[in-house]
Amino acid sequence: MENKKKDKQKRGRPAKEKAKLSTSINLKLTEEDFKTVKEKAGKLGMKATQYAREMTLNGCVKSRFTLEELDKMCKLSGMANNLNQIARKINAYGMYDAVAEVFELIGKIKALFHDS
Template identity: 40%
Template sequence: MEHKEYKKRNKGGRPKKETAEKLSYRIGVKMAAADYFCLLTRAHEAGISPSEYMRECFRNGHVRERLSEEHAGYIRQLCGMANNLNQLARKANAGGFHDEQWDCKVAVARIHELLTKIGI
């Protein structure tokens, strides 16, 4: 009886992957030097390993690069501005729209500026 309880006990660690999630097949690919260095460069720019880059290309036909620190900063600023706009809208609804008109225009102009920097 004690032996069965011991097997049921959680030993900790990462749960086992499903068969479909395991990376169990290996394919060798020969490349020219220029192609190989191009692969390394693109994988580095995307912030992932060359193997993961090739898997993404196969799955999606393209690879999206990770957000740079600069873009992540812009997105954080946008989140803060969205919060400020919500507060201004609440104030405007409570006290009248005329008082908050200038603040809203400034916030919208800054949001537009950040969106152009990000490239959206």
């Protein structure tokens, strides 16, 4: 019976082989320094400890998208969806029925990128 258990393949997604963080280094910072680290980490969408670990091990942190950039990408994606729908209308009904929608969407795109 035990041999069957050993030979049987496991189902499902394989387990991640990631080393657990088991050792720590205590770091003392002033309130101002901690606030700076926390702000920089927040801008990158990270926790302060993750940010400090990356800076310690790599000397730099990979630049991720800021919350503002993520918001703009989300809005732009929605506008791309609207543009696709307008293209379908143009193909189905003709150009003149969709012109007003095209100009409205162009105005929104310009406002999104010139607003920052």
